[in-house]
Each structure stands twice: as structure tokens, then as C-alpha cells.
Amino acid sequence: MFDSITILAMAGLIGLGIVALTVLTLWQGWLRLKLTELERHPDRHSDRHRADPDHPLGITRIEMADVKERLRKLEAIAAGVDL
Structure with missing residues (x-):
């Protein structure tokens, strides 16, 4: 039914999707962390400094x-x- 190249390609695509989803989740977490830092210390990040x-x-x-x-x-x- 499926040859080994097709199975390998599907596994690679699934793995790539998992990695992309993980990186996206980490990026959103990092952005949330930076937003929290800005909210806690707005004077440190003001435009004049x-x-x-x-x-x-x-x-x-x-x-x-x-x-x-x-x-x-x-x-x-x-x-x-x-x-």
C-alpha cells in the first residue's frame, strides 16, 4: 500500500509540524513574558530612556x-x- 519513502515523508512532515507548533508556543510565551515585564516596570522602558x-x-x-x-x-x- 505505502512504500517506505511515502512513510518517511509523512513522518518528516508530522515531525516538522510538531517542531513548528512547539516553536510557536515558545515564541508566544516569550512575548507574554516581555509584556509582563513591561507592565511591571513601565518607567524602565519609557521613551526618554x-x-x-x-x-x-x-x-x-x-x-x-x-x-x-x-x-x-x-x-x-x-x-x-x-x-
């Missing part, structure tokens, strides 16, 4: 604003303007 992905050094937005303000002050000093 997140590094700027466009900046090559990964400087946070607050640090970048601080550097820009210092640069403005130095430029004003160099131009002879009193702050």
Missing part, C-alpha cells in the same frame, strides 16, 4: 539634548554673547 536608533553611538535623547544645549552655550561664548 531609550537610545536613539539613528545615532551611531546609541546616545539617549536626554543626553543628546544636553550636548546640544552645551554646544549652544559654547557657541554663544565664542560669539561674545552674554548668557
Whole structure:
């Protein structure tokens, strides 16, 4: 009725399905864990502490604003303007 190649192919497909289902379940569990972490500590994951992905050094937005303000002050000093 079934030759050995057909049985082997069916077993492989069933095994692949089991592995795919297991990986999907693990992925959903990991996402649930990360969501729980975000809900427990929302201040740790706020936007102001997140590094700027466009900046090559990964400087946070607050640090970048601080550097820009210092640069403005130095430029004003160099131009002879009193702050």
C-alpha cells in the first residue's frame, strides 16, 4: 500500500509540524513574558530612556539634548554673547 519513502515523508512532515507548533508556543510565551515585564516596570522602558536608533553611538535623547544645549552655550561664548 505505502512504500517506505511515502512513510518517511509523512513522518518528516508530522515531525516538522510538531517542531513548528512547539516553536510557536515558545515564541508566544516569550512575548507574554516581555509584556509582563513591561507592565511591571513601565518607567524602565519609557521613551526618554531609550537610545536613539539613528545615532551611531546609541546616545539617549536626554543626553543628546544636553550636548546640544552645551554646544549652544559654547557657541554663544565664542560669539561674545552674554548668557
